Amino acid sequence: MTSTVIAPSLYDRDFSLWVEDVAARLKARDFELLDIENLIEEIESLGRTERHELKNRLDVLLSHILKRVYVPIQNDRNGWERTIREQRKQIKRRLADSPSLKNYLPEIFDEILEDVIAELREDYPQVQFPDTWQFSRDVDAILSEAFWENI
Template identity: 70%
Template sequence: MTQTITRKFLYESDYLLWTQETIAKLKARDFDHIDFENLIEEIEDLGRSYRDELESRLDVLLSHILKRLYVPLPNDYNGWERTIREQRKQIRRRLEKSPSLKNYLPEIFDKIWQDVIKEVREDYPQYDFPDLWQFDRDIDTLLNGNFWS
């Protein structure tokens, strides 16, 4: 009981030290003294954070693609295109580290699309945007397509 309280206290009071001690215990195979409850929670959070990052980057990517395609403000094109390139680069990097995230993309695309289309319509009510994404949804198209050429 005291060890559980001590482990939980360390996790709550000094997260970095908790991670270092947990790693040391795992390497030493000292499984009797590992704070499994918080370790499991941290691993779950890590997976969630990867999915959250993909959602966020996809949101920004789609938003800027839409603006670049449908908002005729040439002075803004360069900024939107730079943002598109940056989001694509970051998504590529994340997918290289976690290829299984590619399977998550079809699951979230419609939800992200609905959020994006609502926001761009609110930001640019004077322009017409399509109700549906008009291009392929596969990751290669999203990361490489030049939709406005």
């Protein structure tokens, strides 16, 4: 009985070298020797990574907006506002690079908000957080308005 030993592919042995090799082949228009399966997997992964990053940033943003609005701790407000500004800046940068992601924010908003409210209720049991978002859901408003000034 003979067994065939399959050598690991470049993708499995050295990812960085694989990326360089794929880039060189694409530049040279050498499509016949491209590692198509792994290339497809990596491109799909890029899209998932962008959406995951946006979810994480929205989670932090909503959490800090709600803390800033509802938690009556004066000395934490400046830190929450700095975090709000940073998350907004990073989300705006992502949307500038990938404008189609702006349509993704409303899709994930309720899921993220539900998780955020649950966590905040655990962290601040003495605070009455609303069950729903009390402010504009417009993406531009979420990325710019000081909702705490209207209360």
